[in-house]
Amino acid sequence: MSLNALSSNQTVTNKLKFGSSIVFAIIAISIVFSSVYTVEEGHVGIVKRFGEAKYQENPGLHFKLPFIDSVEPIEVRTRKNAEKMASSTKEQMPVTIAVSVNWTVDKNAALDLFRKYGGLVQFEQRILDPRFRSATKDTIPRYEAEQLIQDRALAIQGIEQRLIEEMESFPVVVDNIQIENIELPAKYIQSIEIKQTEKNLAAAEEHKLERQRLEALREVNTADAKAQGIIKVAEAEAKAIVLKGQAEATAIEAKAKALHNNPLIVSLTEAQNWDGKLPSTIMGEGSLPILDMRKN
Template identity: 80%
Template sequence: MLEQKLKSPKFFKSISIVKFLPLILLIIALFNSYFIVIEGHVGVVKRFGEAKGQENPGLHFKIPFIETVEMIEVRTRKNAEKMASSTKEQMPVTVEVSVNWTVNKEAALDLFKRYGGLTQFEQRILDPRFRSATKDTIPQFEAEQLIQDRASAIQGIERRLAEEMEGFPVVVDNIQIENIILPQKYINSIEIKQTEKNLAAAEEHKLERQRLEALRAVNTADARAKGILKIAEAEAQSILLKGKAEAQAIDAKAKALKNNPLIVKLTEAQAWDGKLPSTMMGEGVMPIMDIRDKSESN
């Protein structure tokens, strides 16, 4: 029986495994004696489950089979929540909000010791406080104000969450209201209100346009009337100046004739056509005599 076992292939195979077992264990130990921490993380080294220290990105060594490493992300993480709330006028509303948060790199070991990791911290600390800050802030705003002025609501959530997270080894920032879901009836009323507002604005624009057109017509008529008045004034002024010039000319001519009788003679001579008068009036009761030549009369 023993001889058969010694001759069996399984026996020799088991001897081979035992022979190379130390080498196999050494190789496994070598592969478990180092670890690599990638960028954006820190490595928390645990010895028999107890956190002993943290390591920055790079190659590091540990005690095989005794020490293990837990990776803690120190890059910015994003948490999103969809929650029901109400507005200031007690209108039900569903909001989708998100927050960015970052673990303080130097405090990663403390966070791990106190909360056991990022997932536990999110579930136990961050998410409940984030929901509380949001639900405490949203009811301070009316629905219309919440839609038109999200920035104020965001600032309120940030302020409340900062108070809630004070003392924790994380930084929270960049809160966003991703979406606001209101009842359909309210949305319909907003659409009707906006339509009426648009119609009123269009009617006001139309009235303003008519007013401007009327004002333009008045200005045009006024300008035309002023133009006609200017032309009439110019013509009257021209006639006045022309009459004044003619009167001055007549007056000057009369003065010249009065001061120089020879001008009268000269004027008469210039006006004479070279013919003697055909009739003469005598003094007293002398009859009118025809002194024209017979031949001329014929």
């Protein structure tokens, strides 16, 4: 064999070795990447082997058998299902109601749910949604239209209680129910508006009458207060007059007793009050009056 032939064979061999190395490297990398997986927060990973659900894993980095195991994520955060359906009220009035339910998968029972129902979508379609619609349609006819408008909480509580009972045997938790919207016939809405307007007018009139009653009562109280004030003033004046009269009578009585006990006080009083002039008489000036000199 010539030298050129040997060199050619060596080149071919080297190329085959290099190609094999690349193939083995690709296979090794594929095996590594196929054996590693992650589970996102808010989910659990259902590990399937040849299509059979084996176990579940929590969020994080995990390993599995390459090319044999596969992973199906199941969300365990709160999910929301909304429905818009036709129903009727207690008075047989047609109504279209939009409702929603928030629910959560039991994290520890996610594997069981997957084994029985094949995943969340299948569970919603087969189990949750039909029972949610049934609970809503069974509850709404218990209430009159006006009740539904004024107090949705009653209907929400009824739907929630019914659905919780229906879902008790399933690995989920019903968090809460919401009535998003209630659509009633236009004529009924108009009648409700008219009725409410009449109530508002009646309430306004009642308020007006009450205000007038209070104003009249205030005027009466004011007049009564004034009258009481006048009476009090009159009573005070009368009492003052009585007291003044009693004081004057007491003074007169005291003076009379003093005069009786001492007659000279009269003469003293006259002397004190005399202005030094003789009294005038019909006899003319310069005439002396006749004095009675008789003794008592």
